[in-house]
Amino acid sequence: MKLQRLPITMSRGFHSHAHLPRGPQGISEAKLGCEEFLVKLLDRRWTLVSPDTKIQQIMLPPERIKDEDGPLKDKSWFNMPNPLLGDQITDNSGPDSSFYVVRDDLLHPLVNGNKARKLDAVLPLLEDHSVTDVVTCGGCQSAHAAAVAVSCAERGLRSHLLLRGEQPDILTGYNLISTMYGNVKYVPRSVYANREETLKTHASSVAGKNGCVLSLTDILEAPLTKQSISSSHPISTSMDDWRSLGNFSRKVVVMNEGAGDSIALLGVIRLVHYLSQSHLLGKEKAMKFVVDAGTGTTAVGLGLGAIYFGLPWKITAVMLADTLDNYRERERRLISDFKRHFRFDLDHALREIDRGVVNWVERYHPRKL
Numbered sequence: 001m002k003l004q005r006l007p008i009t010m011s012r013g014f015h016s017h018a019h020l021p022r023g024p025q026g027i028s029e030a031k032l033g034c035e036e037f038l039v040k041l042l043d044r045r046w047t048l049v050s051p052d053t054k055i056q057q058i059m060l061p062p063e064r065i066k067d068e069d070g071p072l073k074d075k076s077w078f079n080m081p082n083p084l085l086g087d088q089i090t091d092n093s094g095p096d097s098s099f100y101v102v103r104d105d106l107l108h109p110l111v112n113g114n115k116a117r118k119l120d121a122v123l124p125l126l127e128d129h130s131v132t133d134v135v136t137c138g139g140c141q142s143a144h145a146a147a148v149a150v151s152c153a154e155r156g157l158r159s160h161l162l163l164r165g166e167q168p169d170i171l172t173g174y175n176l177i178s179t180m181y182g183n184v185k186y187v188p189r190s191v192y193a194n195r196e197e198t199l200k201t202h203a204s205s206v207a208g209k210n211g212c213v214l215s216l217t218d219i220l221e222a223p224l225t226k227q228s229i230s231s232s233h234p235i236s237t238s239m240d241d242w243r244s245l246g247n248f249s250r251k252v253v254v255m256n257e258g259a260g261d262s263i264a265l266l267g268v269i270r271l272v273h274y275l276s277q278s279h280l281l282g283k284e285k286a287m288k289f290v291v292d293a294g295t296g297t298t299a300v301g302l303g304l305g306a307i308y309f310g311l312p313w314k315i316t317a318v319m320l321a322d323t324l325d326n327y328r329e330r331e332r333r334l335i336s337d338f339k340r341h342f343r344f345d346l347d348h349a350l351r352e353i354d355r356g357v358v359n360w361v362e363r364y365h366p367r368k369l
Contacts, residue, residue: 317358
């Protein structure tokens with residue numbers, strides 16, 4: 001994850017609070033309400049013991065800043081592992097002379113970066129509801145599938161991974177990790193195109209006659225709706241019954257591709273809360289974040305966190321796997337689900353959320369398939 005200071009002239013350009021009610025001290029009451037709500041929402045059990053992450057600064061030597069041969073050509077960058085942060089972040093350097101890198105890739109030796117963030121709130125939820133099996137999907141070298149496999153294995157859960165395409169002759173990378181820690185099944189691309197139905201069908205086969213199948217949405221909505229769950233038998237069972245260990249031999253949860261569920265946003269919002277501390281990036285400095293986007297869940301979480309905490313941060317996501325319209329639709333769905341699942345009732349004061357929280361951009365070079 002890359003981030004950079006915005007020019008001073010853009011320090012408040014991300015969103016405006018002009019229409020919000022103001023308190024006696026000039027502080028947005030809606031902003032305070034958002035922060036209070038989120039702090040309470042983040043008071044839960046997490047997978048990661050701490051939200052801490054390492055921040056490094058990548059700098060261009062001063063004598064090379066005026067190089068006019070291109071944005072990166074023949075430039076020698078050097079790494080500052082312990083950069084000045086907090087009040088010591090200055091505007092002395094130009095916009096192209098340095099940037100910061102959030103080293104979430106160091107969170108776990110096998111669970112890559114933002115995958116750990118997206119699973120941060122998910123795994124405790126699964127444990128709290130006595131889940132035995134998790135079914136999810138991804139590409140042949142899916143970092144998400146590998147992260148689910150490793151994380152489930154660490155907690156005694158069984159993972160079932162539907163990977164798109166054919167089994168490679170030699171297992172490498174995330175494909176090898178998925179095979180080592182999870183139960184892998186390769187799915188033809190034509191079948192994978194209808195992945196939602198494929199996930200449900202495979203989850204039912206995993207559950208068997210005495211098991212049940214749920215999605216993460218079912219778990220989140222059950223306390224509100226007492227929604228029935230699906231099993232291999234025509235049973236109508238409340239969530240209170242489902243929580244009981246003795247009711248079903250296997251309790252199977254379907255997780256969307258890339259953990260594209262509203263609860264996955266919480267782990268990313270937790271990161272935003274951590275980074276906004278005064279000794280790190282703070283709440284007043286304008287920053288722009290650049291992330292790559294597979295499902296776009298991480299980018300949406302960063303955007304929501306920035307707006308809910310009233311931060312002048314701009315989130316730009318490089319689209320890797322879909323069209324602009326589909327990313328925007330997924331963004332709308334995630335935000336809608338988040339507001340519904342966590343009963344967030346302050347959005348009347350944050351209308352900018354409905355206008356989108358992420359700037360989606362095309363990548364410069366086509367992705368290798």
